[in-house]
Amino acid sequence: MEQRNKLNMRIWLSFILFGLAGQVAWAIENMYLNLFMYRTITTDPFWIALMVASSAVVATLTTLIMGAWSDRLGKRRIFLCAGYFLWGISVILFSASNTSFVAKLFPNSAHIVELTAIFLIILDLIMTFFGSTANDAVFNAYVAEMTTREYRGKIEGLLSSFPLLAMLLVFGILDPIAQGGKWNVFFLIVGVATALLGLLGFVVLPQDKTKPSTTGVWANLRYAFSREAFLENPVYYAALGLLFVVSVSMQVYMPYIIIYIQEFLGFDDYAILLGVVLIASSIVSILAGRLIDRKGFLYPFPYFFTTALVGLVGMFFVRSMVYVGIAVFIMLASYLVLTTIATATLREYTPEGKAGRFQGIRMIFCVMLPMIIGPFVGSALFTQSDAVYLDLGSEKKVPTPNIYLGAAVILLFSLYFYFSLRKKIGRGKLHEREQR
Template sequence: MTSPSPRSDVLPSTPNAPDRIGARAWWAIIIVGLVGQVAWVVENMYLNVFVYERITQDPTIIAVMVAFSAIAATFATIIVGAWSDRSGRRRRFVTIGYVLWGASTAAFGLLAPPSGAVAAPFVIAAIVGIIALDCIMSLIGSGANSAAFGAWVTDVTTPRTRGLADAVLAMMPLLAMLLVFATLDGLTRQGDWRLFFCITGGATIISGIVGGMLMRDVPKIPSVDDEESVWRRMLVGFRPSTMRANPSLYATFGMILVLATASQVFLPYVIIYLQYGLQVDSYALVLGVSLIVASLISVLGGVLMNRVGKRRMLLPSAVLFAAGLLGMFLARESVWVITAAAIALGGMMIAFAAASAIARDETPQGHAGMVQGLRMVAGVMIPMMIGPFIGAWVIVGSGQTYVDLGVERPVPGPEIFLASAIVLVLVPVLQFFHDRAQERAR
């Protein structure tokens, strides 16, 4: 197989896609995208809270769980991405995958004790069980959402429509968090984790069925690559010849890696920080207001992105992200926490939207699934193997604790936000290399 053309960054990766997104496709993007992010909120944030409250307060265990799930998720995305590229049937992967994803999410309720924490003799078994089930859920969810659904969005969009589409998708994690906080957070406060996991799992199953009715696969264009096996297609993106042919695409992955690593330094611990570090009783309200404002910022950023271009929006949005993180480092009162969190999350979503849209534009024709696999390596696996451990190292190093029933327990401090902001310093460096690569290609 030949390496993808270096000029793929200036051509639509799916020539058959129209220059507008139809109503049916928009509904699929919104429903499948939103509920998928609800499932990720449960896995990436609330599962950490569940482990912290019911199993162990050791932040390193949370970091290990996040890292293992990231590896599993990336492995699944690479396989399903290559498989769906070869078959061209993204819809089937999404529908079946979401049903299985919902079932595995609901299964977390089986590991939740009826009340209180796991008894001491069973802590190790509970940790192993949670990590194993988290990996299974991540395998299924990433194959369905990150690989098949992500590639399908590339199929049904063009460079003219991707700015807004990716801005909407970038807003979904914020809306998902807001939806979970507003409707389900009370269950976790009451300790009803079983019902919490069952509801989110059921919603995922239903969205997969609905998405299967709405989605339509874009007709696949025959190519010489069709005869290659799935296993050979999996390795295309890791070949040095492919990297040399598409340097700007891999520079974009570098920026996604930095943005995602910065977010993973604080996101796994943010609810724990608000609840136990700042001792904000109404942390759901604080996060809810922050998410609403951040969503508005993200939408406005998406509209502006369509006017000024994705590349021009990337660096300013990363600066906005860093400014919000510095604000979180300094904020102590709820009003300032809300303001800083809205700025940080809004900037983060716009930056992710810009980088994701650029990567879609630079996707070689016929390799949308492959690019989703590479995006998982850069945007999920490596950041989730590095970011949470940076956060855990900062938490342990700061030495901040609280006393619960006479026992001193470690608690995240504001230093996690400062560490996250420092990571973002690499974004302008990588954008410089990206722009140089594009100039050479032209």
């Protein structure tokens, strides 16, 4: 692959600001919109489920179409900056999602609660459209195009740590506001910060290097799913498979880990310990990125694959808070590094000038499908649990340690894609560093 110029400070700054802000904004949607609807509009789980499902569909379709369109126009900067600005504005509008406001719009309606729920879902879909355009489609393409080979691991190690750091920021700064019921302030802070970042991007981001494609949007959209693309980019699809398996395995336990700690283990004062674990795991991810740059994309895989299994097995057996903290650290840090390995390889071997159209297939196989398959497998592993807890008004079963063994079994399938990549390395398909 053609060598690009080394990264300058503006590019590093753009990765940090837009990458972390995007994860914070997504954390708000994933963790707080359900709570907002439950506490201020309706406790009916149907509306919450409808909002989650419709948002997932819109996010996937948006990434597919807007990624292909950004390739067609050869524009990343305008999509990224304008997308973040409008993303922020759409978050601010959530403060209007209340029954009083909707009652003024429909004074004669007897279904104000239902209309308010629909209004919130529509706003969520608008926000999802702008967020997926800016972050899922364009930012990921921007990272693939602007990062040089020498810095690929460092960048991916940093980006892989952002979801955990975003959780810390949200819980540490914004959660007290939400728990206090100050939702207008909550959405205003997040929305204004995101919108201002979009405006700042016009100053910080360098000009586009991507040239407009000669093919249409539909042709761009189809290409990533075509046999032609698969044959032309075997390393990309092997890395995609690796990331898919790692992501599915992680989603078997990740949606339930806090519930497991609270309800199964009975730990209440775990916040500080979890915060330390998240920070330490993020540091390991960043340091591993540097190792990848020095030794090669696949060098750390056997070590962190092994430690991931150790952490998962540890979580199955341990019960004391200290040992649980150690096991969670080993497990999360290992998964972050495995994700870094896969995403670094994925971005490095994204076809030149076609990064946008490949974000849709990445979204499907590394976000949407893992978030469907993983939790389904996880929940199936504790269906026999007798203990229950309440979640937004619904009675649900308490997760059991079986979820960690299930995740370990799924992770074993990643070996197929690892050895597939090693085989391609043996044919000289990758850089010399990976052949050693």
